[in-house]
Amino acid sequence: MSLRHQIIYRILISSLCMVVLGGAIAIWQARQSVDKEVEASIHLALQLITLGIADAPVFQQVDDLSHLRVLQETRHLSIQLQKPDGQLIQFTGDHQPSNPEEMPPAWYIRLVQENYPKVEHQLKTKDGKVLNLIIQAQPLDEITEVWQESVEFFASILLLTLLTFAAVNLVFNKSLKSIAVIVDALRGIESGQYQHKLPTFAVEEFDNIAKAVNHMMVELEKTRQENRALTQHSLAIQEDERQRLSQELHDEFGQSLTAIKVMAVTAAHQKADTRKISISITEVCDHLMTVVRSMMQQLHPLVLTELGLKATLEDLVNHWAERNPELELTINCGDEVDYIDKSITIHVFRVIQECLTNVIRHSQAQHVNIDLELLDSPHAQLQLRIQDDGKGCDFSKINRGFGLLGMKERIKSLNGEILCRSQPGEGMSISAWVPVV
Structure with a gap:
């Protein structure tokens, strides 16, 4: 697997982990936010009810609902008034989003929404009848707002991830071009081409590698020239040694053997001084032995x-x-x-x-x-x-x-x-x- 793919896969896995972790944190925060908002709305509704009927602790009539008009603008709640005959009068609760497309998906609602308790508050009329005020949480509009915030959050993460991928690819494209140049130079070194030097790179790390490779090329070229010169010198010495040995063999052995042959022919005559000729042959042989030892010592x-x-x-x-x-x-x-x-x-x-x-x-x-x-x-x-x-x-x-x-x-x-x-x-x-x- 190439380095580019390894980095991209690691960024992708890291992004997925961030999305999963961010999603879990976002859902937890959304639940906390909705809970706090609903609880605050219930307390607010109860306080408004208390304040609205503070000057009239009891209703004049069952249908006298002027004191409860303050509840009509309460958010996140479904408020109903139950008459003694069981009839329900709705004050608030119609908080559906105006645009159905803004509705969060069902799975998100199930994750965020909890089973909120129903709050009941009893009110009395002047004639002694008891009215039951029912307050129940309806956090759909709050969940919708949290969903929109979450969508914006994850859209930001997605955008940052795409920008990261783009930036990484731009950097890698530039880096891989530098790596390709260095690899081509190393292949040239493998084939014995030491003259092509690497250029200067803008990235410090690549430039250090290029300087090291260029220095290696110089040293390799220097070593190759030295080895070539040493080989040529060795061959020249070898040829000179062969020529010298050949000349010495010709001069020493040729002349000495010729002299021995002449003295041997002379010794065949009856009047020849055999003793003198023997001494001469012995001296020539001793000289040849000295020459042979010298040559052998030089060879090995x-x-x-x-x-x-x-x-x-x-x-x-x-x-x-x-x-x-x-x-x-x-x-x-x-x-x-x-x-x-x-x-x-x-x-x-x-x-x-x-x-x-x-x-x-x-x-x-x-x-x-x-x-x-x-x-x-x-x-x-x-x-x-x-x-x-x-x-x-x-x-x-x-x-x-x-x-x-x-x-x-x-x-x-x-x-x-x-x-x-x-x-x-x-x-x-x-x-x-x-x-x-």
Whole structure:
């Protein structure tokens, strides 16, 4: 069910509840009003009768009704005078509405009208005859007035409800147009269209959503460009690595194998110096073994598979320390890291390798500290911290380079988190947390 229909149904149900509750209250008030009006009319009639006959406590004759003329304009009452012979004389009671269409419906009369008691008052004539004055409630005209007021009340509620529906529809039409624009933009995001920005909306809530969506588009486009650049860079590195390996295989292995072949052919002659040729072949083979180890180390460190992460990192640190004696490298690593899954250790190794490469190339640092430990609480995770005292950098001004981006992608691929902090002249600190299953 759409939001518009839900709101309309709720307004309709609320209006019906208001009508039912208002109807019950209106009927209760109508009963109270009619009761008070009838009671007041009866008391008024009795007072008029008392005042009308105060100067003549008894009638001169039975037909002398001049003292009761004051009762003819009394409202809501049927007043009759019963003679001793039983004849009834009607004074009031004809209060039917002049327009029959103004009559309230029968069900409303039954709900409002009550069984009002009949009031009788005895009068005496001069000759001792007793007349009976009968006063009975006839609240139809009052009920008619209350009915008209109720009709006006419910007509007002109906009008207010219609106006509410109209106002809600106007607001929803405007809101739904804004929602449709936002939904179209989200569908565009789903299909990879990040260039179409949402406009500014007059409604604050929609405008905040639009700003959030536009910011998300900018970040997604930025991330896509970074990933595209990183992919292209990775492909370029891969091709360069293949070309370098191909060139090295051609230069080293081709020349060495050719030399071995020539020396083997030469050794077949009777006058050849076999001992000297053997020594030369051995030297060429040793050189090839060194080249193979170097190539294998560049492709994948075998020591990582054979001896574990701790030994591999120590070997890496020793290698960089030998090549850069002016740089002090320290590493703190426990034996428990050797039991981590291999898919994690290779990424952690590459991150540390990239960090050391950046330190050597850019930081001009004198001290580098590497801490790697396995934490048990609150969840098992591997914590890596690398800190140097180099010249640092301002990340907002770094426009090129894929080292940091590559490290971030490696850590994120392991469902981890990485935090890089640096200020010019204050070195750099890299912290990473990788969950360990």
